[in-house]
Amino acid sequence: xxxxxxxEAAERPLRPQSAEGPRPVQVRVPPRSAGGELxxxxxxxxxxxxxxxxxxxxxxxxxxxxxxxxFVLGSGLSHVASAGTHGVNLKTFIYPGVLCIAVMFTxxxxxxxxxxxxxxxxxxxxxxxxxxxxxxxxxxCFGGATVAGFQGAIVLCLAPLVGxxxxxxxxxxxxxxxxxxxxxxxAFGVMVAARITQMQxxxxxxxxxxxxxxxxxxALYPVAGLPRWxxxxxxxxxxxxxxxxxxxxxxxxxxxSAAARSxxxxxxxxxxxxxxAGLEVAxxxxxxxxxxxxxxxxxxxxx
Numbered sequence: 001x002x003x004x005x006x007x008e009a010a011e012r013p014l015r016p017q018s019a020e021g022p023r024p025v026q027v028r029v030p031p032r033s034a035g036g037e038l039x040x041x042x043x044x045x046x047x048x049x050x051x052x053x054x055x056x057x058x059x060x061x062x063x064x065x066x067x068x069x070x071f072v073l074g075s076g077l078s079h080v081a082s083a084g085t086h087g088v089n090l091k092t093f094i095y096p097g098v099l100c101i102a103v104m105f106t107x108x109x110x111x112x113x114x115x116x117x118x119x120x121x122x123x124x125x126x127x128x129x130x131x132x133x134x135x136x137x138x139x140x141c142f143g144g145a146t147v148a149g150f151q152g153a154i155v156l157c158l159a160p161l162v163g164x165x166x167x168x169x170x171x172x173x174x175x176x177x178x179x180x181x182x183x184x185x186x187a188f189g190v191m192v193a194a195r196i197t198q199m200q201x202x203x204x205x206x207x208x209x210x211x212x213x214x215x216x217x218x219a220l221y222p223v224a225g226l227p228r229w230x231x232x233x234x235x236x237x238x239x240x241x242x243x244x245x246x247x248x249x250x251x252x253x254x255x256x257s258a259a260a261r262s263x264x265x266x267x268x269x270x271x272x273x274x275x276x277a278g279l280e281v282a283x284x285x286x287x288x289x290x291x292x293x294x295x296x297x298x299x300x301x302x303x
Contacts, residue, residue, distance in 0.1 A: 040131040041139040048110060048143025052150075059151075062109065066102040066155055069094065070162065086260035091162040093264055096246040097219020099155055099174065100181060100239060104214070106151040107182045108206050110144030111189020115199045133299045137190060141292060144186030145179055152178040170249050177249075177281055181242040184288030191291050194298040213239045224266035235270065238287050241280035244268045248277050 052058065074091035081090050117123035126136055156171060156178075189206070196202045216230075217239035226234060234240055244267060251265045268275045 037131055037135045040129070040135040041142065044126075044136055044139025045143040045146065048113075048140065048147060051113065052110075052147040058109065062106050062151055063102065063154065065105060066098045069101065070098045070158070074162070084263070086257055086263055088254075088256055088260050088264060089163050092164060092250075092254070094220055095159070095162050095164065096174075096250055097214065097217065097243050099152060099178060099246060100217070100219065100242050101210075101214050102155040103148045103152045103178050103182045104185050104210055104239070107144050107148035107185035108189045108210060110147055111140070111186050111193050112199065112202055112206070114140065114190060114193040115196060115202045118193075118197060119199070127299070134296045137292065137296050137299055140190055141183055141186045141295075144189070145183040148182035148186065149175070149179045152182065164250060164254065167253050170253050173249050174246050177242055177246055177284070180281060180284050180288065181239075184238070184284050184291065187288050187291040187295055191295040191298065194295060213237055216240070217243045218268075219243050222264055222266055223268055224263075235268065238284065240268060241275075241283040244275075245277040245280045 070091055074089075074094055078090040085093060114123065117126070127133060129136075153175065156175065159166060159171075192205060193202060196205070216233045216237040218234055219239075223231075223234055223240065223244065247265055248267065251261060256264075268280065
């Protein structure tokens with residue numbers, strides 16, 4: 001019986017195998033749609049929020065520098081600068097600049113994560129996804145602006161400690177300017193990160209950009225009566241057009257003398273013309289849009 005079974009197996013014809021090998025598996029890629037692009041923006045935005053919320057050390061360290069400027073520098077120089085502030089606390093005067101620098105550092109670190117994603121290969125995986133690369137850039141900028149706005153909101157909570165009473169109106173206006181600044185700085189960082197492959201080079205470049213922007217913006221001194229060379233640098237500094245409207249909004253809700261208001265809040269002028277606060281905010285929004293467009297163009301060309 002065993003021999004009969006073996007004979008039947010030997011006589012059974014073998015199935016011919018295809019010379020082409022196994023058939024390829026067809027993968028269906030859904031067509032691009034507005035809904036798919038919005039989902040991509042949302043996913044990248046959520047990833048930034050999750051990364052930020054899990055990094056407790058980053059939340060704390062990003063607040064150290066604003067605290068140093070506000071309480072250490074502001075308290076240490078208050079007696080020296082008291083003659084020129086007309087009775088206004090120096091911490092109150094530099095508070096608008098501190099609000100801006102808190103947003104700047106967080107937005108820039110959010111953009112820096114692109115360099116890490118490139119080094120670890122995650123950026124390449126995102127860029128081969130069946131979505132427009134502009135959606136990835138938008139999600140990144142929205143995420144960076146959101147986490148930077150959160151940091152700015154924390155510093156807004158310190159207003160009573162520097163002699164500024166709370167008011168729903170000025171808080172909302174200042175927070176809106178912070179969000180516009182955060183989006184512009186994130187777009188600038190993404191634009192730079194698109195061409196940089198090493199984190200050390202990116203951080204060195206950001207330090208070379210952020211601190212000069214801060215010191216030239218008028219965050220630590222009034223923008224009127226400056227030397228001509230410093231006035232020119234102040235007017236071409238984008239951060240000037242965020243610090244000045246925030247200072248205007250805050251000082252408009254303070255009970256200070258006319259002499260103090262004239263000396264500490266003179267406003268930015270172009271060739272003798274006083275620039276409206278709305279136009280200053282528009283400058284920030286325009287610069288942010290321009291840098292966003294350049295970042296999208298660079299990522300569209302990247303391999």
